[in-house]
Amino acid sequence: MTAPETVPTTDAPRPSRYSMGSLSNMLRSLLFMGLLVAALVAIVPRISEVDRPAVDALGKARATMTQTGGTLELPQGLGDGWVPTVATYGPGTEGVPTFTTVWETPEGGDIALKEATEVTEGWVDRSVNDGAREGSVTVGGRTFERYVARGGSQVSYVERSGDTTLVATGTAVEAELKTFVAALREVTPAP
Known part of the structure; x- marks a missing residue:
């Protein structure tokens, strides 16, 4: 009779210390991941503002006038620092x-x-960012309705002349808004 064959037994491999889930291992892993994130944040460039290139507002106005047969106004002679972007x-x-x-x-x-x-009243409301009318202002011999959006972060000037409505609005300080509307002149058609 032969002896039953025995299978050699080997000790099971010891589990890794790192897979045991101890608090110290977790903290080391978090520290390592934090260092990786910090390194990525340090090397990725951040843009604080987007430069918008100037556009040909006068050319677009003239093309629109040719298309519609109407008249348009744009500011003229504003000087340096005033850039049409749209x-x-x-x-x-x-x-x-x-x-x-x-x-x-x-x-x-x-x-x-x-x-x-x-225009519709809804068009005017949206154009002034749902601002409340707060009187009127006269600039360059023209009278504009003055609107102020909630929080005062946006002031708008509205002029209704016949069936044409003009709205100047934005985040600029009001002194710049006055300078802007004072410079408005009718665009001459392309020669």
Whole structure:
């Protein structure tokens, strides 16, 4: 009779100290992950502001005037630091065709100029960011309705002339807004 064959027994491998889940191991892992995140944050560039290139607001206004047969106004002679960054024509709030330009001011604010005909009250409300009317202001011989949005962070000037409405609004200080609307002149058609 032969002896039953025996299978050699080996000791099971010891589990890793790191897989046992001790508090000290967890803290080491968190420290290592924190160092990795800190290194990534240190090497990734951060942008504090986006430079918007200037656009040809006058060219867009002239093209829009040719397309619509209407008239438009733009500021003229503002000087250095006033940069048009947006110039569009298309359906605005409630489908009202709107010519819009946005200007960066010397102090870093923005002023949006919106011009449209046959506007609705909803269009005006949205254009002034649902601001409340707070009287009127006269600038350069023109009288504008003055609106202030909640918190006072946005002041808007609205001029209604015939069936044309003009809204100048933005985050610029009010002195810059006055300078902007005082410089508004009718755009001459392209030669």
